[in-house]
Structure formats: C-alpha cells, structure tokens
Amino acid sequence: MNEFSLIKQYFQTSDNQRKDVLIGIGDDAAITQIPEGQLLATTTDTLLESVHFLKESQPSAIAHKAMAVNLSDLAAMGAEPAWINLSLSIPKADEIWLRAFSDKIKELTEYFSVQLIGGDTVKGSLAITITAQGFVPSDSTLTRSSAKPGDWVFVTGTLGDASAGLDILLGKLEAADPTHKHALVNRHYFPTPRILAGQTLRRLASSCIDVSDGLLQDMQHIVEASGVGVILHLDRLPISRALGSTVPHLDQALGYACTGGDDYELLFTVPEVHRVSVESAMASYNIPCTCIGQVTGANGKVDLRLDDKEYELPETLQRGYQHF
C-alpha cells in the first residue's frame, strides 16, 4: 500500500459531504466556501505519542483526542466547526490500527457535521496534527482579551477528572470504585469539546478559553491577555463525585482541579448584566456551569481563596504540562 492508496482507502469517503466543500481530499488543496457575514476561525494542534497520549492508547482514543482538542479551541472562540485537515505520521501502515483510527475520525466528523478536506500521511514516529476551521459571525468574536473588572468567572462541567484519570492509568492514583475509575479514565481518553457552550457564549461572555493546560495556567492567559486580575474561590470549584470520592484529601482534589490539564471545559468571564442570561441559557441546554470567582483590577495575578481566606496551592500538587 502506498500513501495515495492508503488515503483513498481510509480517509477519502463520499459520506458526509458538506455543501460548502467544493473540492475535498484528492487535489493539491481543498477549496471551500465561507458563508456571507462569517469570519474564519482556524486552529492547529499536534499530539505526540508519550507526550499527549500514552503509548498504549487505543487508536480510537487517539483519534478522539486529536479531534477534541482542536474542536475545543474552536469552541473557546464560539466558532461553528466546519472542516478538518489531518496530518498523520505513523511508523507503519498497520491496517487494523488505521481502520480503528479512521473509523473514529469518521464517526466524529459526522457527529460534529465537519468534513475532512485534506491532509498528509507520512512514515515516522506516531504524531497527529489536525487543523480545524470553523465560522464565527463577524459581529461576535469571543477572545481571551476582553475580561473586565467586576465580571464573573465561570467554568463548564467539572475540573481535574482528566488528569486524575491519567494518574490512575500511570499507577500514581488508586480508585477503589470501578465506576469512578471508569469515569475518570474516560475523561482522559474521551474529552468532550464544548461546542454548544461556546456558541451560546458568543454575545454573552467577555472572554473565554478552554482548559487544556490546567485551570490556573489558562486563567493566567485570560488575565494577561485582558490586563486584569482574578480572584478564584477554590471551595466553589466543580469537583465530580468520581474525583471527590477517589481523592479524599481536599488539597489533592484542588491540585487536580487547579493544575491538571486536558479537561477541555470552557473557562469564561461574564459581565454582571449577562450573568442571568448565561445561567439560564446553560441550564436550558443542560450544560453544567459554575461561578468560581470574579475579575479584579489590573494586578496580573490569579489570587486563590479557600473559605474566603488566602490560599496557596502546595507546590507538590502543582502540575501544568511544560514542553521545554
């Protein structure tokens, strides 16, 4: 099998053809059409074996995560996903692996109504780069840089589950209850991009980011981009029952929730005037979301409170992946 027949067999499908894709896989470039009045959102993320996923990960989990991290970036911009480019570096053309990987890509492109429009397949150590493209209405861009003092800080879902799941897989954390264990490990393998939440926030939130590097690190990105400060009330952090029961010590649970990465929840700020709208919109879509703090003046810091007292996270519990 050569590169071209591999692409044809596993990735060039006639299903799920979007009307805005004029030329998809199979030419030198894809040709697509942006709807009138919409801007283009583009994001790229690379996943490497042993860095972004464990060596023993199933191909379906790798495909899921590669899609999810990119769609999550679009979600954080309030974008509607449209097209995907996939660059795949694999050590060999293993048909079972490729079938499982490409089936998951296909399943997710259908679920999210996106189309795979191009890519590249090369022989090398396992690495997946996806470039995801989507639309945002030109009058409602959601960025990291417009948080204002007084705005409320919210987060969707629960925090810390994915990194606790990773620690279970690495043998660093034990989960006695198999249901909890399954829930946490699943959060690591199959994160859910908050597409609908992002689109809901477009005209309501003042800033937004997805929690990929850990709450504190990602909060810091908003703080720096917006030139503000933030107070976070750690007692209000949404901790799942699975994490809470598995990690009985509060400090340890807070460690996961504050600095564990890969949750792909949305962290966003909301002006007082939109707070009720956000809460009722999220409730009507059944998206859990919690107010965890408030934006302050321009001190450039993320200040932590526990039961209204200043709090510092023990250094041993700090995570947040650093590549270099």
Place this chain on the structure above:
Amino acid sequence: MNEFSLIKQYFQTSDNQRKDVLIGIGDDAAITQIPEGQLLATTTDTLLESVHFLKESQPSAIAHKAMAVNLSDLAAMGAEPAWINLSLSIPKADEIWLRAFSDKIKELTEYFSVQLIGGDTVKGSLAITITAQGFVPSDSTLTRSSAKPGDWVFVTGTLGDASAGLDILLGKLEAADPTHKHALVNRHYFPTPRILAGQTLRRLASSCIDVSDGLLQDMQHIVEASGVGVILHLDRLPISRALGSTVPHLDQALGYACTGGDDYELLFTVPEVHRVSVESAMASYNIPCTCIGQVTGANGKVDLRLDDKEYELPETLQRGYQHF
C-alpha cells in the same frame, strides 16, 4: 523557556500584519476574513527529518522547504497565499536553531505577503507541519481533473535538478563543476513555489499539479483524476545545463527528470485555444515553460516517447518516493 514564551519570542511578531487577520497568534484560534467573491484554498504538508530533509540540513533550509511545499500546493490551485499555521515539533529549545528557523519563516512570510496566524510547539522528534490558506476567485478554480483529449501538456522551469542535488549531498552523484553543483544542491534546499505561474494559469489551463513526487507520478495523478491518457515526449523535457553537464548519459538525465521529486514546478494542461495566451503570459512574466506532450483519450496511461519512438525508462532509474 516554556512553550508560551518560545512562541512569543520567535513567532509572535508585530510585523507583516495583514488587514484580513483580525486575531492572529495568541488566542485559541485565529480569526480571519475572506474577501467577497473568493473561495478558500487550504493545504497541509508535514516534513520529517531524514524523510523530507537530511539530518544535517540547516534550519533556514528546513523552514524554506516547509513553506515552499505548502505554497506550491496553493500555486497548483492558482491560489493567492494569505495565511500560514505552523506546528513545530523539536527535540529541544535550541535558541540558535530557533532563531535561524524563525528568521527564515519571517523572511518568507514577508516575501509572499502571508501572515503566520497560529500553530503549536511541542517537544518531540523534528517535524514541521504547515497548513497554508489562500484565496481563489469563485469562477476560476484550477484542479487536476479537467484535462481533455487534445490539450497540450506543459511544465514550468526545469526537471530533475532537486533530486540530482539530493544525490550529490548523499554522495551518490558527483558534480565536477562547482557552479553546477551549487545550482543543483540549491534546487534541493530552496525550491521556489510557482505562485505567479499558478495565478496566471487560472483561466487558461484545464488542469494543474505541482511536481513534488516526480513528473511521471504527478502526471499519473492528472491522468487518473481527469480520466484521460497522456503522451510525453522525453526529448522535449526541460533539462537544466547544470543537470545535463553533471549527468552526461541521457537515460540518467531522463531518470532524474521523470521520477526525481521535489522540483515544485507546475505541470499543467492547456486547451489548444489558450496555448498562445499561456506562452505569451509566461514569457511576459519571464517564467520558463515548455510543451512536453499532449493529452490523449481515456486509456489511463502516461506513454513515453523518445524521438517519436516508444520508450520505457530503465527500472534502475525509477525513483518517486513511497512512504509505505
């Protein structure tokens, strides 16, 4: 240095801001604007060390090639390049390497008036994935699939130089003349995407592809996509003086020209009615181009002729990179 400071220091620049980039590097996704009446062209290519470039390659040459191969795909669609996403996997944050690499990216983004709008930086074996985006007018898409019997087959520039240059670097080929040697090695390291040629061909050529895998393999792509056949006259292939003098045997020169990859010339077909327009447009832009054959009926084959006799390339001279 962490990932964020690395991106800030080397890739986040305030120069070369295009007006159609509303949000560039530094948020979850870039936000850009497509001009009215234009379609979006998107292409992705990954370059791996020891596969797409030699281990000892200079960072500037790697950056050049990563940009060129992607811009060449846009050229083959007749697109006007606009934006670049760069995903960089590097074994360590080597400041000298990063400075040289990022300087070359900056130089080329300025030269081609494109803007780096996003990307990813991870720690891993050296690999570069670029996604390039550009525009094509909605009424003049250039593809591989519309060659018609009777159309003339053209190619820009000269063929085989890049792979001869690679063979010189690998010690498989000797070039006595230092000027010729330099010329061939340079074609390997610094290919030129034929952007202007591609845009010129938009309303004139019936099909187009860039020569990345070798003339015969890329010709075959047009033949299959268009459902035609092609006769190529090998005696008409444009061979540079550097290649012709370095490789005195005709068969060997034809081997490089037919199956050596990485030339990034444009291979295209032109209806008789547009032949003169193409030749004069190319001449006026000073772009060398040569008629090397003609499209025939639907036999799905690339037939070779030498001095009007059927010819088969000796198997030992066949190249054309196969990943798997």
